[in-house]
Amino acid sequence: MRNKVEPPVLEESAVARPRVSLLISAVLETHRVVAVTATAGAGKTTAIRQALDGESRPYSWLSLGESESSSGRLLVHLAAALEKTGEGYSDITQTSLRVGVPHVEVAELLADHLPDRGQVVVIDNAEVLLSRPGALDVISAFIRTAPRSCRFVLASRVKLPLHLNSPGAPLRVGWIDESDLAFSVAEAEAALRLIGAAEVDAVTAVRLTGGWVAGVLFEAWRAEEHVTGWGGETDPLHGYLATEVLGRLEERERELLVLTSVLDEVTPEGARELGIPEATATIEQLRRTRIPVAWVGTHAFRCHPRFGEFLVQLLERRPDDVRHRVRLSRARSLARAGRWEDAVDDFVAAGAFEEAAEAAERSIASVLLRSDFDLAERWLRVLGAGGDESTEFVKAELLLALGREEYALGSAACDRLLSTEAGRRLVASDPDLTSLCVWFYLHRGRAAAIEEVLQLGGDGPSVDVVRYALCLVEDSARVTTPPAIGGSVFDALLLRSYFDLGRLGLLLREDYLNPWAAHAAAPWRAGALLASGRTVECQALVRELSHSGRAGAWLSEVVEPQLMATTGDIEGGLARIASGRRRTVESGSVYRQIASLLTEATIRLRYQEGVGQVPHLLHLVSGHEATRTFAWFREQYDMLQGLQLLMEGHSGSAAASVLGRTVDSMERGGRVLHLPAAAVYLAEALWRADDPEGADEAASRALAASARQGTYHSMLQALTLFPEVLSRRLDSEPDGETEWRRIGRSLAASATTEPGYAGTTIVLEQFGRLGVDFDGTPVSLGLRRAYELVALLAEAGPEGMARERVLGQLFDEGNERSSATYLRQTTLRIRQAIPGLLTSTDGVLGLSAAFTVSSEYVELTALQREAGSSRELRRVDTLRKALAVIDRGEFMPGCRSRWVIERRYALQRLSNDLRADAADAAFATGQLSLAAQWAEAVLAADPYRELMWQTRMRVAGALGDGDAVIRIFRECEATLGAIGAQPSRTTLTLCENLRR
Secondary structure, eight states: OHHHHSOOOOOTTOOOOHHHHHHHHHHHHHOSEEEEEOOTTSOHHHHHHHHHHTSSSOEEEEEOOTTOOSHHHHHHHHHHHHTTTOSSHHHHHHHHHHTTOOHHHHHHHHHHHSOSSOOEEEEESGGGGGGSTTHHHHHHHHHHHSOTTOEEEEEESSOOOOOOOBTTBOOOEEEEOHHHHSOOHHHHHHHHHHTTOTTSOHHHHHHHHTTOHHHHHTTGGGGGGOSSOTTOOOSHHHHHIIIIIGGGSOHHHHHHHHHGGGOSSBOHHHHHHTTOTTHHHHHHHHHTSOOSEEEOSSSOEEEOHHHHHHHHHHHHTSOHHHHHHHHHHHHHHHHHTTOHHHHHHHHHHTTOHHHHHHHHHHHHHHHHHTTOHHHHHHHHHHHGGGOTTOHHHHHHHHHHHHHTTOHHHHHHHHHHHHTSHHHHHHHHHOHHHHHHHHHHHHHHTOHHHHHHHHTTOOOSHHHHHHHHHGGGTSSSOSOOSOOOOOSSTTHHHHHHHHHHTTOHHHHHOSOOSSHHHHHHHHHHHHHHHHHTTOHHHHHHHHHHHHHTTOOHHHIIIIIHHHHHHHTTOHHHHHHHHHHHHHHHHHHTOHHHHHHHHHHHHHHHHHTTSSGGGHHHHHHHHHTSHHHHHOHHHHHHHHHHHHHHHHHTTOOHHHHHHHHHHHHHHHHHHTOOSSHHHHHHHHHHHHHHTTOHHHHHHHHHHHHHHHHHHTOSHHHHHHHHHOTHHHHHHHHTSOSSOOHHHHHHHHHHHHTTSSTTOOSEEEEEEOBSSOEEEETTEEEOOOSHHHHHHHHHHHHHOTTOEEHHHHHHHHSOSSOHHHHHHHHHHHHHHHHHHSTTOEEEETTEEEEOTTEEEEEHHHHHHHHHHHHHHOOHHHHHHHHHHHHHHHTTOSBSTTOOOHHHHHHHHHHHHHHHHHHHHHHHHHHHTTOHHHHHHHHHHHHHHOTTOHHHHHHHHHHHHHTTOHHHHHHHHHHHHHHHHTTTOOOOHHHHHHHHHHTO
16 A cells, blocks of 8 residues: 555656746646656656645545556555545545445545645556546546645546536646657666766657656667567567566576566565565665665565566466465565455455455455455355355345345345354354344345344344344333444345334434544435424435435335425325336345335325225235234225325215324334324224314324424324314414414414425515515514524524523623513513414523425525536536625624624625635636626625636636736736735736736
8 A cells, every 4th residue: 555655756867857847737726637748668657746745735645556456445555545635534434334335425535635735646546547447437536526726737648538528617637648758869868878878879769768757767669670489579669678678687586576567566575475586686786786666665676667667568478386376475475465356356366255245354344344245245146156155255245235236136145154053053153144134134125034043142242233223113111222323234124214114313413423423324314304394404405315316215115205295296206106116126135116106005095196006005015924914014004094085075984093003103113204194194093983082192102203203294294184183173272372373373384385384484584674574474573682592593593592601692791680681571472473383391592393494594595505516518507606695795784792792793704605615606607707806705805815806817818818817917916915915926927827
């Protein structure tokens, strides 16, 4: 790894070339990507190293090679290279890969972590990317997402088809090719002197070789004197290397060079491990000869790339036993160093399959956890026969099936494993293996097999997760406390269980342990948003997940169809289910098949669309054994049967029997996702069955379940179908404000909105004026403090804010009694204006969950976040919307609370930052007029923001107005001069380049 992430040592023959260094620096200044593309031996690596050594920019270096066998491995090595100039990159990569973040998105996360300080990232031997599936996409995403000040240098033998440009926002690439790198006569003379070949005519050498660096240094122009060389080479350079380099060495020196050609860096220790005698003495002897290598210290060297390729070709001509011995020795050396993954292919090449299997066992889990499925499958195919008794190989086979959503194959592998005594011992000894078997059997709907596996024993975090997931199967919950997210592959099952059990608050929380837990939770968070009635947020998240390729089967098969139906596209939602059903069946997941059928039946009943198909759908559900053995499926099946009876106008007794059993089962098992709706249906059935007291109790159970769930949405949807349940309950309510009366207002409001509306909406107007919009009607709160309090609590979220903290935020320190009195008056005004909005529990003030409260500031921050994750034209549009909010006027005009004043100062800074971002985004998308307008606005507020002067100059340059470029530069110079400063070198260089 050290050899990969350290800049290469400059060879002794590396002549200083100011011409090339200045060229590379100039192209770096004006282009985010510099592609140095030329044949091997053209001096790419040396030229880049020399140029960057003369720069003030920090730089990271990654030399690619055979070990970048997959895009996941490439990310690991890229992170290690970036660690040379900063911290945290390896942690980001390892954690992200472990939880299954797509490789392209991991690259974007790495890019997001780069500081905006002009860092350069060099990727040498970049032609390797062409032969690695997904590698080009990874590097392209990394480059696209990085801060604009970062620069990238790609050294490659061929032109790379990187995906760097997007419509409207081209990412400029600067090219340096053979002609730029070719030696001039003066440079050739200097180089030849350095290597002791001053007698060679430099003019002739340059003419015959075209200035090719390797040709000059290796005297390739003499190729006419020898067509073939030692070893029968027909390639002129190889012929020269054979005759003029190897041909002049002793046998043992040639042998060491050929046999060590498999090493990145040749050391005495490495040579001895390959079985080469007298390695130290031989290397010392080579040190005194003139060969094309770069010496590292006194006893280690690296071959010039073309020389190394030539030596590898010679090794491949050796007999099989020699080649196998070398590969085996190298593999064992890698294994001793703990580089198990690197060792696998060498062991295989040497025919040492048992040792290859051992190395693969030690590394295949990490390969799978970073989603390198093709590499893992190849190992299993080649080595699986020798790994039948290996825990790691069995686990790998299951993880591979899980990652590819092949549940039937995974279940069959579990069956084979458990069919033998040795396999059962294997499962019993490894908690993760136990949990994987349970996971597959959950998907296959095999309750008895699950119980059999768990009886084998085993404890651990993964087993805790599957036992919690069994709350979906067992009638009564054994586990009442949900496990925490742990950062393993089992988080996916845990998050699915959170949702299916109705623990929506665990998915809607903002304080995840780390960003990767939040990433893993995103699909289920979208479902929780929809189940909570937060439709707009759900739509935004679903779009984001679909755009990034993270939607997944569950989101597309269950959440998206319900979202489409909720927003009025019922036919589209049903079509989405139908289109995905084949894939659902092919996956072999009975769990997903039943969920798909139940989702379709729910949509058809709720929206009365093709209800004639519901009996057939429920019949298909009942045909699965899992509907009888899995409580979660049985309850939904019974709930929909009861709902169908009610909607068909049957007497209440039959429906009450089914629904009563369902509600009892849901309460016993702690499964509350559908409990509020089921309890509402039960209330209607009991009323029809002449049991008003039972109906009243069922309504209370629905309310209690909503409180556990943290949202009224499920109950409101059910009340939309049976509003009489609410009417009857309201008739028995005492006078005054009650929870049921607030629900009544929410239900009335939802009748005028799109299906699935979450309840009463309040919008705070905060920029330019103070106001409250209550379901489309302006409402006056009277006191400015009242507006401040509502805004403060809206930002506090569902947890609310302690009364003492509220006092500290709203009132000056001093008279606590006066402040407390004023706070009581403020809360009274709010309660009078909007009954039920404020809640107060145990000294904590908050806003009722029955209301959806938004504000212009929340809108602004949402737009800011959206702009941060947007690209191209969408970014410009989003920033324009955000600025439109700020430009409405002063934040909370007339208010003087501490938090308001602090917010205003923060908004002033934010306004300038947003305009600066907008100016750069507009320039990148070719909207030059807008870019100039926003840049000028930034400079009006902050004239010393030099980057905006640069943006104005770039706009003028793009318009072809060289005079304007100079004028703007002079204005910048005068402005900075007023404070004793002067334009940076970057600004000066930009001016010089643009005026040409």
